[in-house]
Each structure stands twice: as structure tokens, then as C-alpha cells.
Amino acid sequence: MSYFLQQLINGLQLGFVYALIALGYTMVYGIVRLINFAHGDVFMVGAFLGYYGILRFHFPFPVALAFAMVGCAILGIAIERIAYKPLRAAPRIAALITAMGVSLFLEYFTSLKFVFGPNYLAYPRPFKLVTYQVGGVSFSTIQIIVFAVAIALLIVLQYVVQRTKVGMAMRAVSFDKETAGLMGINVDRIISLTFGIGSALAAAGGVLYGVAYPQINPFMGIMPGLKAFVAAVLGGIGSIPGAVLGAVIMGVVETTSSAFISSTMRDAIAFSILIIVLIVKPAGLLGKKGIEKV
Amino acid sequence: MKRVLVGATILLAFVSCAQKQNVIKLGLVAPLTGDVKTFGESTKNGFTVAVDEANAKGGINGKQIKVFIADDKNDPTEAANAGSKLINQDGVRLIIGSVSSKCSIPLSELCETMGAAMITPTSTNPKVTIRDDGTRKAMVFRACFIDPFQGAVAAKFALDNLKAKTSAILYDVGNDYVKGLAEFYRDDFVKGGGTVVAYESYAKDDADFSAILTKVKRENPDILYVPDYYNKVGLIAKQARQLGLKSVLMGGDGWDSPDMTKIAGEAIEGGYFTNHYSPDDPRPEVQEWVKKYEARFGSKPDALATLAYDATSLMIAAATQAGSDDPAKVRDALQSVQMKAISGSVTFDSSGNPIKSAAIMRYTRTGQEYVATVMP
Numbered sequence: 001m002s003y004f005l006q007q008l009i010n011g012l013q014l015g016f017v018y019a020l021i022a023l024g025y026t027m028v029y030g031i032v033r034l035i036n037f038a039h040g041d042v043f044m045v046g047a048f049l050g051y052y053g054i055l056r057f058h059f060p061f062p063v064a065l066a067f068a069m070v071g072c073a074i075l076g077i078a079i080e081r082i083a084y085k086p087l088r089a090a091p092r093i094a095a096l097i098t099a100m101g102v103s104l105f106l107e108y109f110t111s112l113k114f115v116f117g118p119n120y121l122a123y124p125r126p127f128k129l130v131t132y133q134v135g136g137v138s139f140s141t142i143q144i145i146v147f148a149v150a151i152a153l154l155i156v157l158q159y160v161v162q163r164t165k166v167g168m169a170m171r172a173v174s175f176d177k178e179t180a181g182l183m184g185i186n187v188d189r190i191i192s193l194t195f196g197i198g199s200a201l202a203a204a205g206g207v208l209y210g211v212a213y214p215q216i217n218p219f220m221g222i223m224p225g226l227k228a229f230v231a232a233v234l235g236g237i238g239s240i241p242g243a244v245l246g247a248v249i250m251g252v253v254e255t256t257s258s259a260f261i262s263s264t265m266r267d268a269i270a271f272s273i274l275i276i277v278l279i280v281k282p283a284g285l286l287g288k289k290g291i292e293k294v
Numbered sequence: 295m296k297r298v299l300v301g302a303t304i305l306l307a308f309v310s311c312a313q314k315q316n317v318i319k320l321g322l323v324a325p326l327t328g329d330v331k332t333f334g335e336s337t338k339n340g341f342t343v344a345v346d347e348a349n350a351k352g353g354i355n356g357k358q359i360k361v362f363i364a365d366d367k368n369d370p371t372e373a374a375n376a377g378s379k380l381i382n383q384d385g386v387r388l389i390i391g392s393v394s395s396k397c398s399i400p401l402s403e404l405c406e407t408m409g410a411a412m413i414t415p416t417s418t419n420p421k422v423t424i425r426d427d428g429t430r431k432a433m434v435f436r437a438c439f440i441d442p443f444q445g446a447v448a449a450k451f452a453l454d455n456l457k458a459k460t461s462a463i464l465y466d467v468g469n470d471y472v473k474g475l476a477e478f479y480r481d482d483f484v485k486g487g488g489t490v491v492a493y494e495s496y497a498k499d500d501a502d503f504s505a506i507l508t509k510v511k512r513e514n515p516d517i518l519y520v521p522d523y524y525n526k527v528g529l530i531a532k533q534a535r536q537l538g539l540k541s542v543l544m545g546g547d548g549w550d551s552p553d554m555t556k557i558a559g560e561a562i563e564g565g566y567f568t569n570h571y572s573p574d575d576p577r578p579e580v581q582e583w584v585k586k587y588e589a590r591f592g593s594k595p596d597a598l599a600t601l602a603y604d605a606t607s608l609m610i611a612a613a614t615q616a617g618s619d620d621p622a623k624v625r626d627a628l629q630s631v632q633m634k635a636i637s638g639s640v641t642f643d644s645s646g647n648p649i650k651s652a653a654i655m656r657y658t659r660t661g662q663e664y665v666a667t668v669m670p
Contacts, residue, residue: 003508003512006508007505007508010502010504010505010508011505013502013504014502014504111327117327118327118328118331118367119327119328119329119331120328120329120331120525120557122528122556122557129536131536131538138537138538140536142536209501212502213501213502213503213529213533214529214532215501215525215528215529215557217328217329219499220499220501222499223497223499223500254505255502255504255505256505258494258505258506258509259505259506259508259509263494263495263496263505263506264467264495266505267497
């Protein structure tokens with residue numbers, strides 16, 4: 001039993017990091033119907049900004065986290081302005097391919113020697129590691145910090161989206177861009193804001209990932225990005241609670257299949273679940289069936 | 295203007311022709327960036343020392359050696375690209391490389407087809423010099439021992455010296471070197487009377503090992519064998535200690551990097567690994583080499599640098615003996631070469647593998663220490 005609980009904690013830790021990335025995918029998709037494949041790389045940039053914040057500028061951990069989030073929010077907005085906005089009226093496939101281009105650009109540009117460099121870096125641990133034992137289950141300060149930061153950010157996001165004027169505007173734009181524009185909402189600003197918020201969350205995910213699994217490199221975003229994308233689809237792309245649910249399921253399924261079945265089968269099992277869910281519920285677990293607008 | 299250009303082109307062609315006859319081209323493929331960059335750096339250092347020494351002594355039969363270096367980023371596709379660039383674009387026919395087996399295997403296929411002679415300094419997987427059907431790749435040699443030997447040495451050391459009864463093994467399912475070494479170690483550990491309590495795989499890009507390490511911790515084995523490269527090992531070691539795993543860590547020659555203690559810190563302390571040589575070896579040629587290398591690069595040569603030096607010296611010796619840079623002749627010379635190299639005396643068996651001993655090393659807080667030498 002304690003073994004199961006331990007594995008559950010491992011799975012939740014991974015799941016919460018996925019959730020922070022998955023939110024960006026789902027928010028951006030919800031508002032501009034674009035799968036932003038560069039999102040995993042924004043996550044990577046976030047991890048690196050956190051790294052520099054802690055090591056170069058000697059920021060305390062919360063400041064480094066905020067630094068990475070702000071930096072990536074700016075990056076996300078810039079990507080949207082430069083790469084996606086000119087294509088907003090173009091066919092969706094054009095924007096999708098541009099997203100892949102941006103992703104490759106971020107990976108290879110940041111691996112240049114004068115940017116982040118192509119090498120693997122050991123991530124600093126900006127706090128003391130203490131391991132607690134509760135009834136055969138051990139958890140450390142790292143897990144506490146990952147859970148606390150992730151849950152806090154999810155609550156803030158939920159508040160912003162559901163309770164504020166900006167959030168209402170975001171929901172309106174996602175519901176119907178043209179009509180929202182006619183109601184006096186500055187659609188461009190709301191789209192920028194969505195990219196900014198999504199990227200900031202990915203940056204937080206990157207910093208937490210670096211702290212939890214202490215090694216970073218310019219290509220570290222590919223796999224977590226892909227898994228988080230799958231999580232967003234699993235939960236129902238476009239749905240914020242869905243992304244969190246999907247991510248937690250992904251994390252827990254991955255660790256439990258490693259733990260109880262076979263580590264070699266892990267990804268096969270995780271992706272089989274995705275396929276089964278999509279056969280039964282094509283819109284994902286919490287996704288709404290889209291109304292075809294004619 | 296046009297005439298001048300044509301004239302210049304012809305002149306250039308003559309100049310490059312003239313150069314071609316005066317130099318012997320030697321290529322190096324190594325991971326100068328990426329997840330095993332210290333391997334590439336050390337390899338390049340060893341290679342450069344050997345070439346500089348030979349050139350200072352008048353080159354190969356009076357011809358200077360010209361080097362061409364290509365980065366494979368420790369990626370099999372990049373290794374094949376780097377090899378084609380050297381062969382097709384630069385006209386190199388003698389190649390040293392690559393470092394990891396997963397890169398040397400595609401590179402060896404390429405050298406076979408293109409008729410270039412190749413020596414890998416450090417790729418230990420048997421498949422580098424033999425095909426899947428068991429036939430020999432005629433143009434390919436290596437300067438290091440192979441993994442069946444390395445795995446056997448590690449298993450024997452764990453059973454006899456560490457008195458281990460149980461062992462867990464973690465390996466990267468997509469890496470020929472790691473997977474091969476894990477299998478050889480497992481087979482020998484079981485044959486020697488030990489029990490393998492967990493045999494778990496992960497993928498190249500995995501960073502979260504908490505699930506499989508929690509599983510290993512439940513079995514509480516005496517040894518945790520992780521035959522991956524230093525970066526991954528550092529990550530796994532840290533997470534293992536964080537979860538409170540007490541097992542002794544063991545691994546292969548992929549652990550040999552000055553970055554290991556930086557990455558893993560105290561998590562790797564007390565870990566054992568099998569290696570090609572030790573800088574503490576008292577043989578005079580080793581000590582002379584260590585002194586020479588330290589004077590130039592400011593650090594002790596690791597096995598990567600030493601084997602690169604040996605491989606390059608072998609290639610140069612064979613080309614000198616063959617009296618040309620014709621890869622087929624160099625190949626025949628290599629097959630019959632006998633050399634007292636730094637990492638042990640080298641004669642090649644029929645599969646292109648040298649017969650050599652292994653060193654057991656241990657990580658301390660600040661670096662490595664020599665434990666024992668095991669003969670084949």
C-alpha cells in the first residue's frame with residue numbers, strides 16, 4: 001500500500017508539471033484554434049531562464065520563478081506577434097507548420113554557443129532538500145514545492161479566467177472572435193494575453209521540471225511538450241479543467257505502468273489509453289462537442 | 295574579368311592538386327557538443343596530441359597529416375552525415391571515430407561501403423566491427439575492449455569483491471551500448487550465482503526515474519547497475535539517493551568524465567565502474583603520457599583521450615607501414631599491426647578487436663580512484 005502511495009506521489013509530481021504545460025496548449029487552442037507546437041520549447045526556455053536567474057543573478061527561488069515566467073510571457077507574446085498573427089486569416093495548416101518552424105528555431109537557436117549552448121547543464125537546487133517519512137511513504141521538499149506552486153498557479157488561473165473582466169473577455173473571444181470584437185473587446189490584445197499567460201505557466205513548469213529532474217538542455221522540451229499535448233487532447237482540448245485532469249492522468253498512468261507492469265511498455269500503455277478515450281469520447285474527457293458553424 | 299576568374303580557378307585547382315600529394319588526410323568524428331560533450335573534447339585532445347607528435351617527427355613517410363574534424367552530437371543520423379561529409383566532401387579515407395557505439399555503427403556501415411578505413415577509439419559494442427549475421431566489417435577496427443568482456447568484469451567484481459547477492463539493472467532501451475552492456479552484465483551476474491531483482495528500461499529523453507527507482511528501492515538490491523553515459527547516470531544517481539536508495543552504484547566506461555562529480559555530486563560517491571585504463575597505472579609509458587597531457591591541457595587524461603591517442607597512433611603507424619594512404623593497404627597493415635599503446639599492448643583478433651585488460655575505478659567526492667586491474 002505504501003508502495004502504491006509512493007508511486008502515486010511520483011505520478012502526481014510528473015502530472016502537475018505536465019498540467020502546467022498542457023494549460024498553454026489548451027488555452028491557445030481554445031482561443032485561436034492553433035496547436036502551438038513551439039510550446040514545449042517555451043517550457044525549455046523557462047527552465048533555462050530559471051537556471052540563469054538562480055545561478056547568474058542569485059535570485060531567491062520565488063524571484064527566479066517569476067523572472068522565468070515574465071521572460072517567457074514576453075517570448076510567447078513575441079512569437080504570436082511575429083509568427084502567428086500574420087497568418088490568422090490563412091488556412092490553419094499554414095499556422096500549424098509555422099508553429100513547427102518556430103519550435104525548431106527555438107531548439108536550434110538556443111543551442112548556439114552564445115545563447116544557451118548545446119550542452120547538458122545540472123540544475124541548481126535553490127533550497128535545502130529535506131526528506132519526510134510518513135507511514136512508509138517518503139516525500140521531499142521538491143515534491144512539496146512542485147505541488148504548492150502548481151496548485152497555486154492553477155487556482156490563480158481559474159480565478160482570472162472565471163472571475164475577472166479579462167477572463168470574461170478571453171472566454172468571449174474563444175466562444176466567437178468576430179462577435180466579441182463587435183462587443184468592444186480588443187481581440188488582438190486578448191490573444192496576446194492568452195499566449196502570455198500560457199507561456200508563463202509553461203515557464204513555471206520548466207523551472208519546476210528542472211528542480212525535480214535536475215538536468216536541462218535545449219531539446220528537453222520535446223518529450224514533455226508532446227506528452228502535455230496528449231494530456232490536453234485527453235482532457236478535451238480547449239478545456240482548462242480538462243487539461244489538468246488529462247495531465248494528472250498521464251503522469252499517474254506513466255508511473256503506475258512503470259511500477260506495476262513494465263517500464264518498457266510505459267509509453268505504449270499511456271498512448272493506448274489516449275486512443276481508447278478518443279474512440280469512446282472523441283472530444284476528450286471534459287471537452288465539449290463543437291458546434292459546426294455554417 | 296571572366297578570364298581572370300578562369301585563370302584563378304585553374305591556378306587554384308593546381309594548387310589544391312599539389313597540396314593533395316603532400317598531405318595525408320585524417321578525419322575525426324566525435325561528439326563535440328550534446329549530451330556526452332566531454333567525451334568528444336577528450337577524444338579530440340588525444341587525437342590532436344597524436345597528430346601533432348607525428349607531424350613533428352616528419353609526418354607519415356615525409357607527408358604531413360592534415361586533419362578534418364566533424365561533430366556528430368552523439369546522434370546516429372548526425373554521425374552518418376559527418377562521415378559522408380568527411381569522405382565525400384573532404385576526400386578523407388582514414389577515419390578515427392566515433393565515440394559511442396550507436397554512432398559508430400552507422401559510421402562503420404558507411405566506411406564499409408565507401409571503402410574508408412576506420413578505427414573507433416571507444417565504441418565497445420560488438421556490432422561495431424561485425425554485422426548482424428556475424429560476418430566481419432573488413433575496414434573497421436577498434437582500440438578498446440568489447441562489452442561482453444566489460445560486462446563480465448563488472449559482474450565478477452560485484453560478486454567476488456563486493457560480495458553482492460542481488461542486483462538491479464537500469465538501461466536505455468534505445469542505445470546499443472547501454473542495452474548491450476546491460477545484457478552482458480545480467481547474463482554474467484546470473485551465471486555467477488547472483489539474482490537480478492529488477493531489469494528496467496527507460497527512453498533517451500526521460501528525466502523522471504522516480505517510478506522505476508521506487509520499484510528498485512522496494513527490492514533493495516546490493517548493486518544498482520546503470521551502464522549509461524555520465525549525464526544520465528548523474529541524473530539517475532541523484533534521484534536514487536533522493537528516494538533513499540542505498541545500493542552501490544556500478545557502471546561502464548561511459549561514466550568516465552570530469553563532469554560526473556559536477557553533475558552527480560555526492561550521489562555518485564562510492565560508485566564503481568569498469569574502464570579502459572587508469573592514469574594511476576605505474577607503467578612508464580602511461581606516466582609519460584599523463585605528464586605530457588597534463589602539461590598541455592591542465593588535467594589528467596581520461597580513458598577517452600587515451601584511447602583516442604592510441605587509435606590515432608595506430609592509424610598513423612599502419613599508414614606509415616603501408617607506405618600510402620590507400621585505405622585498403624592501411625587496413626591490411628592494421629590487421630597485422632603490433633603496438634605497445636598507452637592503454638595496453640594492441641594486436642587485433644580476427645574481428646578487429648584488440649585483446650586488452652580492464653581497470654576498475656571508484657568515484658570519490660572529488661574524482662576517481664584506481665581499484666584494480668582485471669585481465670581477460
